[in-house]
Amino acid sequence: MLATIFCPAAMAATPEYAGGATDKAVADSLIAMRLDAGTSVRHTTPPVVDIKRLVAMSDSVTYVLPGKRYGVQALRSDVYVTLGSDRKPHFVCDATTKTRAGMTLSNLLLQALPAGKRWVTLHHYMYGGKVPCFSLPLGTALDIIAGSGKQVTAYCAVTKSPADKLHAIVIYHDKVLNVLHMLDVTTTPADLMSDTGDFTALLNTNIPMSYLKSIWGISK
Amino acid sequence: MIRRLCFAVAAVITALTAGAQATFCVNSGISDEALITRIENSVNDLMTSINVCYVKDKDKVQLSKELFSEGARNDVNEMWEGTGHMSVPDGDYAGPVIRLPKVGQHDAYEVRNIPVDFHRGDSIMRHELVLDVGTSGKVFAVKVAVEKHSFMELMANSGEVDDLAQRLRVINFVEQFRTAYIRKDLEFLESVYSDDALIITGRVLQHKVGGGMKDRMNIRGKTVLTRQTKQEYLKNLRGIFKRKDWLKIDFEDLEIVKDLRYDNLYGVTLKQYWQSPGYSDIGWLFLIIDMRDMARPQIYVRTWQPYKDTQNKGYNKEDIITTRDEVFELEDFRIELL
Structure with a gap:
């Protein structure tokens, strides 16, 4: 009787998930099924580079197309370009230095650069402690995680790693559902620059932001 | 030399009227004196105009149409609108001119080392402007330079990204935890509660009144805390799962606190809204979660304290x-x- 009069749950925001999924378990399974099938429709197109919006970096060779940032300074949707002698932009794609390799990795994961035949072995941390492993083309995996693409913005941060490795975190934020997916990617400079290079990734999906109040606390 | 001196004097006078003194001269990159003069003229006009706008609190930076293309004027004013206010700090600045790849038939140059302060509330962020100029000295683009090695700095500061990633994994686990109750998934709950988990449940103290009829008092602090083992808690939960056709659980105001001593130990506080046929409550849920095994986090402590006495008829x-x-x-x- 009381429950019908007083409906406390109406006060809290219940997370919503893509594809009509009723809860996180179903939503995670939908992504796992797509990863298992290994097929996707490409929704994401490389960003259009407006030269007027480019910001020069101090090496006078590289420019950044400023995007948005998510949460922390390093997590950004920026892409990196160089200008040819004809002033036409080219997405940075080399690993001559660790910095350039980082820019290339960021460009690749944000799908400014085509993934080619690069392959990813992906561990999906699903509801219920299940961690299935999928092996599929990197481009297909990125398309599946980005989902419809229209309401999802991807942010990438290249993080510190040993000299022979490259590591990046990609966050996919669904602005409408206020849900995140997080991809934790590791590769090597050689695999990055190989059209058939191997990547490994850890994937967390359907992380709701709707009931989050504070994330940065530290104990006293 | 005389030309330089005259120009510097003129720039200082103009700047003084605006309340700030900033001058710029080219120190390397090109040797064409006439071009150097034109470039310096444009840069000094830009610095003075920004400071005039800042001091007089104007809405728009007024730039010479002769010295700045429409695109460059738009760049500056978009910057002005985007930052709120900006000013060029006092000082005599010198910077290089770099020849850019040709655009069509025209030579183009890039001028660097022009400082600018972006004012946001009480804080000031120092940046560097980069100007693209033609051979006439006319500026056709004004941009903010990315700090030297900024990409490397972003990488160097990636500790906060790793921290954020782990905290997002905590939220991911909390959502699995919420889902498990709704799905009555005892197997999952058994696996995530540590065998020696400390489980504390609060209830509002009951008072006997009149002929022994129980009543609950809405008095703060009148809460009884009961300690349970994992086995006792899960046994009770199994009974609830059997008795209730459905459960609806919502979370609100989730706060995550990281333990100072252990990198992967987190405290999570949230408001829980529990709804089931014939019963509902709102309480504070607190969990201590060990995230060392990402696939199978462990809960060491679960406490529940009533937020509001929803069972009281009054x-x-x-x-x-x-x-x-x-x-x-x-x-x-x-x-x-361990």
Whole structure:
């Protein structure tokens, strides 16, 4: 009787998930099924580079197309370009230095650069402690995680790693559902620059932001 | 030399009227004196105009149409609108000119080392402007330079990204935890509660009144805490799962606190809204979660304290049994990880 009069749950925001999924378990399974099938429709197109919006970096060779940032300074949707002698932009794609390799990795994961035949072995941390492993083309995996693409913005941060490795975190934020997916990617400079290079990734999906109040606390 | 001196004097006079003194001269990159003069003229006009706009608190930076293309004027004013206010700090600045790849038939140059302060409230962020100029000295683009090695700095500061990633994994686990109750998934709950988990459940103290009829009092602090083992808690939960056709659980105001001593130990506080046929409550849920195994985090502590006494028939929506300050915290428990 009381429950019908007083409906406390109406006060809290219940997370919503893509594809009509009723809860996180179903939503995670939908992504796992797509990863298992290994097929996707490409929704994401490389960003259009407006030269007027480019910001020069101090090496006078590289420019950044400023995007948005998510949460922390390093997590950004920026892409990196160089200008040819004809002033036409080219997405940075080399690993001559660790910095350039980082820019290339960021460009690749944000799908400014085509993934080619690069392959990813992906561990999906699903509801219920299940961690299935999928092996599929990197481009297909990125398309599946980005989902419809229209309401999802991807942010990438290249993080510190040993000299022979490259590591990046990609966050996919669904602005409408206020849900995140997080991809934790590791590769090597050689695999990055190989059209058939191997990547490994850890994937967390359907992380709701709707009931989050504070994330940065530290104990006293 | 005389030309340089005259120009510097003129620039200082102009700047003084604006309340700031900033001058710029080219120190390397090109040797064409006439071009150097034209470039310096444009840069000094830009610095002065920005400071005039800042001092007089104008809405728009007024730039010479002769010295700045429409695109460059738009760049500056978009910057002005985007930052709120900006100014060029006092000083005599010198910077290089770099020849850019040709655009069509025209030579183009890039001028660097022009400082600018972006004012946001009480804070000031120092940046560097980069100007693209033609051979006439006319500026056709004004941009903010990315700080030297900024990409490397972003990488160097990636510790906060790793920290954020782990905290997002905590939220991911909390959502699995919520889902498990709704799905009555005892197997999952058994696996995530540590075998020696400390489980504390609060209830509002009951008072006998009149002929022995139970009543609940909405008095703050009148809460009884009961300690249970994992087995006792799960046995009770199994009974609830059997008796209730459905459960609806929602979370609100999730706060994550990281333990100072152990990198992968987190305290999570949230408001829980529990609804089931014939029963509902609102309470503070506090969990201590060990995230060392990403696939199978472990809960060491679970406490629940009533937020409002929703079971009282005379329940007043405004009455709060347990305030946020009274909710258990990470510091209240001593955890030793092996």
